[in-house]
Amino acid sequence: MIRWFLLLLWIPCLHGTVKPPPPVLPIPTARQLQWQSVELSLFLHFGMNTFTDREWGMGNEDPAFFNPLRLDAGQWIQVAARAGFGRVILTAKHHDGFCLWPSRYTEHSVKSSPWEKGKGDLLQGFTDACRKAGLQAGLYLSPWDRHEPSYGDSPAYNAFYAAQLRELLTLYGPIAEMWFDGACGEGPNGKKQIYDFPLFRALVRQLQPSAVMFSDEGPDVRWVGNEKGFAGETCWSMMDRTKVKMGTENTGYLNEGEPEGPDWVPAECDVSIRKGWFWHPEESPKSLAELLDIYFKSVGRNGILLLNVPPNREGRIDPADEERLLEFKSIIDVIFNKNLALRRPATAGQFRGGSQDFGSDRAVDGNPATFWAAEDSAREGWIEITLDQEADFNVVRIEEPIALGQRIASYRIEIPDGTGWKTIAKGTTVGRKKLDRFPGLRADRIRLVIEKARACPLISEFGVHFCPFQF
Numbered sequence: 001m002i003r004w005f006l007l008l009l010w011i012p013c014l015h016g017t018v019k020p021p022p023p024v025l026p027i028p029t030a031r032q033l034q035w036q037s038v039e040l041s042l043f044l045h046f047g048m049n050t051f052t053d054r055e056w057g058m059g060n061e062d063p064a065f066f067n068p069l070r071l072d073a074g075q076w077i078q079v080a081a082r083a084g085f086g087r088v089i090l091t092a093k094h095h096d097g098f099c100l101w102p103s104r105y106t107e108h109s110v111k112s113s114p115w116e117k118g119k120g121d122l123l124q125g126f127t128d129a130c131r132k133a134g135l136q137a138g139l140y141l142s143p144w145d146r147h148e149p150s151y152g153d154s155p156a157y158n159a160f161y162a163a164q165l166r167e168l169l170t171l172y173g174p175i176a177e178m179w180f181d182g183a184c185g186e187g188p189n190g191k192k193q194i195y196d197f198p199l200f201r202a203l204v205r206q207l208q209p210s211a212v213m214f215s216d217e218g219p220d221v222r223w224v225g226n227e228k229g230f231a232g233e234t235c236w237s238m239m240d241r242t243k244v245k246m247g248t249e250n251t252g253y254l255n256e257g258e259p260e261g262p263d264w265v266p267a268e269c270d271v272s273i274r275k276g277w278f279w280h281p282e283e284s285p286k287s288l289a290e291l292l293d294i295y296f297k298s299v300g301r302n303g304i305l306l307l308n309v310p311p312n313r314e315g316r317i318d319p320a321d322e323e324r325l326l327e328f329k330s331i332i333d334v335i336f337n338k339n340l341a342l343r344r345p346a347t348a349g350q351f352r353g354g355s356q357d358f359g360s361d362r363a364v365d366g367n368p369a370t371f372w373a374a375e376d377s378a379r380e381g382w383i384e385i386t387l388d389q390e391a392d393f394n395v396v397r398i399e400e401p402i403a404l405g406q407r408i409a410s411y412r413i414e415i416p417d418g419t420g421w422k423t424i425a426k427g428t429t430v431g432r433k434k435l436d437r438f439p440g441l442r443a444d445r446i447r448l449v450i451e452k453a454r455a456c457p458l459i460s461e462f463g464v465h466f467c468p469f470q471f
């Protein structure tokens with residue numbers, strides 16, 4: 001009798017004390033988590049090339065060409081916000097060396113142009129507009145500079161570049177992302193510029209400690225290995241930073257990452273809405289189907305999408321691109337605003353310590369901060385969801401709570417087939433978000449079976465959706 005009584009006391013006590021599972025290393029830093037919380041970034045390639053119809057300027061262009069008569073950074077940011085983008089990255093300087101801000105270190109900038117009679121500062125207008133709309137601002141400062149005479153004289157040019165970088169990092173408030181490419185063209189008389197990336201990175205850490213840095217080799221965010229916006233079907237946020245260098249040809253490695261990689265360096269998938277990165281009069285935006293495909297292959301494969309939408313010669317986002325972006329936003333909303341699994345009954349093979357805090361309903365509560373957890377020793381598991389009624393669906397969304405590391409290595413999705421279960425989709429990695437598409441199906445139950453994980457599997461969200469658009 002007394003023993004039973006003690007047990008009753010003990011159970012609620014145990015329930016309250018089940019600790020969250022330990023993380024599996026590596027895990028994201030606070031700045032990386034913040035960055036990964038925004039899945040859509042807009043890239044703005046704008047500068048001298050916009051006016052000369054080039055992709056790579058020579059560096060000898062006359063600043064008088066730069067004259068956007070209706071430039072409005074506020075319009076760029078409004079379009080970005082309305083289309084659901086949470087971060088915007090602008091080309092402060094591209095390879096031609098023309099600067100969109102009045103740098104103290106060169107005359108080759110807006111200050112020598114007719115725009116705003118040489119008094120304008122586009123980085124000011126851009127960062128102010130981002131802040132006003134609550135969007136994160138990022139900047140791309142090309143290290144390759146075809147105008148700057150010191151380029152190729154490594155120490156002198158590195159000092160020049162570091163001074164420009166310091167301007168970007170100190171004059172315009174918080175910068176969320178610094179975007180570095182490894183482009184390294186030949187300097188005058190065949191000179192080879194050796195960039196001092198350790199110096200540049202130290203400056204970013206010192207002056208903007210919350211900013212992430214993008215490049216082929218990270219350190220915080222890695223290039224996905226192509227300019228199509230496609231992450232690998234298998235895509236780990238981990239890699240071994242010593243295995244890639246700037247300008248690497250090991251693009252397959254960047255595309256997939258590595259489960260044993262000691263470094264957390266999630267993938268950013270850059271692609272342009274048009275053929276080129278800069279605006280050209282004869283180019284038009286990609287179709288909605290293409291954009292949707294890119295979304296599924298970037299965001300839907302544990303990546304972040306960096307979609308380039310180049311402002312035109314007037315200095316505005318082209319109406320054709322704006323319309324396409326808004327269509328894109330509405331189709332994403334149509335697919336994901338309705339979740340057939342939301343708050344539906346969910347059962348699991350097991351859950352951590354028998355605690356409701358980690359129960360299967362946490363995977364369908366619509367709250368990414370809570371999650372279903374299997375026992376520590378588990379490397380597999382399943383969750384089954386009963387839908388309200390038989391329903392049509394063709395998209396499934398799975399999310400892991402990545403603050404505790406990326407775990408799942410193999411899974412399948414099943415629906416009942418009369419006698420048992422049949423597999424409708426199979427996958428490897430999950431990460432922050434995995435989307436699977438398949439031909440339309442009808443069922444009243446659905447099951448996620450995790451076949452292999454690096455540590456006990458955790459699921460923060462499982463969604464079942466319908467896309468009315470032909471894939």
Ligand code: FUL
Pocket residue numbers: 055181182183270277
């Ligand atoms: C590359 C550049 O060479 C292209 O012009 C473009 O800016 C792309 C995003 O990065 O490194």
